[in-house]
Amino acid sequence: MKVNVLGAAKEVGRSAFLVNCDNTNLLLDYGVLLKREPVFPMHVKPKEVDAVVITHAHLDHSGFVPSLYLSGSTDIPVLGTLPTFELSELLIEDMIKLSGFYLPFEYIDLMTMLKSSKNLQYREPYMVNDAKVTLHESGHVVGGSTAIVEHGGKRLFYTGDINTRGSKLLRPADLDFGEIDMMIIESTYSQNEQAPREESEKGLIEFAYDVIERGGTLFVPSFSVERAQEIACVLKAYDFKHKVVMDGMALKANQIMSRHPAYLRDAEMFRRAIGEAEWIQGWSRRRKVVNEPCVIISPAGMLVGGSAIHYTQGVAGSDKNGIAMVSYQGEGTPGRMLLDKKIANFDGRMMKCFADVKRFEFSGHNSRSELFEILDRVKGNPKVLCVHGDGPSCEKFAVEIKEKYGYDAIAPEQGQVVEV
Numbered sequence: 033m034k035v036n037v038l039g040a041a042k043e044v045g046r047s048a049f050l051v052n053c054d055n056t057n058l059l060l061d062y063g064v065l066l067k068r069e070p071v072f073p074m075h076v077k078p079k080e081v082d083a084v085v086i087t088h089a090h091l092d093h094s095g096f097v098p099s100l101y102l103s104g105s106t107d108i109p110v111l112g113t114l115p116t117f118e119l120s121e122l123l124i125e126d127m128i129k130l131s132g133f134y135l136p137f138e139y140i141d142l143m144t145m146l147k148s149s150k151n152l153q154y155r156e157p158y159m160v161n162d163a164k165v166t167l168h169e170s171g172h173v174v175g176g177s178t179a180i181v182e183h184g185g186k187r188l189f190y191t192g193d194i195n196t197r198g199s200k201l202l203r204p205a206d207l208d209f210g211e212i213d214m215m216i217i218e219s220t221y222s223q224n225e226q227a228p229r230e231e232s233e234k235g236l237i238e239f240a241y242d243v244i245e246r247g248g249t250l251f252v253p254s255f256s257v258e259r260a261q262e263i264a265c266v267l268k269a270y271d272f273k274h275k276v277v278m279d280g281m282a283l284k285a286n287q288i289m290s291r292h293p294a295y296l297r298d299a300e301m302f303r304r305a306i307g308e309a310e311w312i313q314g315w316s317r318r319r320k321v322v323n324e325p326c327v328i329i330s331p332a333g334m335l336v337g338g339s340a341i342h343y344t345q346g347v348a349g350s351d352k353n354g355i356a357m358v359s360y361q362g363e364g365t366p367g368r369m370l371l372d373k374k375i376a377n378f379d380g381r382m383m384k385c386f387a388d389v390k391r392f393e394f395s396g397h398n399s400r401s402e403l404f405e406i407l408d409r410v411k412g413n414p415k416v417l418c419v420h421g422d423g424p425s426c427e428k429f430a431v432e433i434k435e436k437y438g439y440d441a442i443a444p445e446q447g448q449v450v451e452v
């Protein structure tokens with residue numbers, strides 16, 4: 033079994049791994065790196081791919097898969113869970129709308145891709161020639177999975193993006209991956225311990241009460257898939273007494289997730305959290321709600337667009353209001369500028385933010401100690417590829433794994449081929 037690292041080498045984004053099992057080639061994820069213009073993983077010829085696995089809907093794992101289906105020319109099976117396909121469609125369609133000019137594919141290619149989709153359940157094996165693929169629950173987003181590939185007596189475990197502590201929305205990852213010969217592990221927070229989840233939850237709830245009880249409005253910019261729903265569930269779990277509203281693409285994600293209760297940790301709580309929130313329809317309501325005592329949950333998480341711009345403008349002018357930053361803020365984004373400098377940036381127009389801005393950690397990724405807990409469970413003597421982290425996070429993690437467990441661990445370069 034050979035793995036060719038086509039992306040996510042010492043970087044977060046464009047995850048793509050081509051697994052060669054004799055005559056069968058499996059592509060595990062084919063994502064984009066979202067910068068000002070999307071950046072793509074290494075090229076692979078569609079006719080050399082026997083099947084594609086999408087571990088979860090985030091664009092850095094799913095976003096480049098349609099490029100394999102140009103002009104309806106291929107029908108490579110694409111494996112994933114049903115919510116992964118529905119959420120991928122939502123996110124890829126939005127990416128095409130926003131950055132279509134930079135993409136080598138169009139909406140019709142996304143449709144061709146979806147026609148080739150094979151919906152798998154967790155733990156349901158799927159044969160691609162004589163290679164076996166099984167998806168396990170990853171705890172990262174709704175429908176998200178890890179992948180196990182078996183062929184010729186060798187076993188590979190790919191974590192994708194993983195969360196083993198679970199959340200209000202999702203169950204913890206299923207770590208029953210058995211004895212393995214190779215492991216591809218994410219390294220996003222390999223050098224960081226995040227705040228305990230309960231601390232973040234209580235901090236957010238306290239902030240929400242403070243802001244509303246002094247007559248203000250709290251805006252929570254959130255990614256539309258997972259984070260927006262997680263925040264709504266946290267408010268519900270703590271029996272939050274004030275009004276909660278949701279807006280933007282999060283509403284479409286709400287609808288998709290509502291159709292898949294089996295993928296949620298507590299479907300009843302989700303139903304109440306989402307159902308009892310007000311869903312904003314139209315501009316007249318959107319304009320009024322920023323002056324009401326409530327919590328507004330809306331994308332974009334990094335304030336790059338969507339109704340987030342309207343809501344930031346609406347709350348930034350008064351020190352009664354608050355903005356709770358609960359999503360990762362990339363370098364150079366308006367969200368990062370607001371957090372670091374308290375300046376709201378609307379397409380180049382700067383405005384001082386008087387609202388109270390606070391940050392809370394709600395990451396869907398494992399912290400350092402939780403990544404090591406996965407390694408503690410490993411049986412066998414696997415080669416380990418540390419990917420999906422910045423350079424030092426991948427490199428230091430590999431050195432630590434080698435020292436602690438004696439495994440042959442590396443932070444691969446893009447294009448590097450590793451064999452077991």
Ligand SMILES: [Zn+2]
Nearest residue numbers: 088090172193
């Ligand atoms: Zn992800």
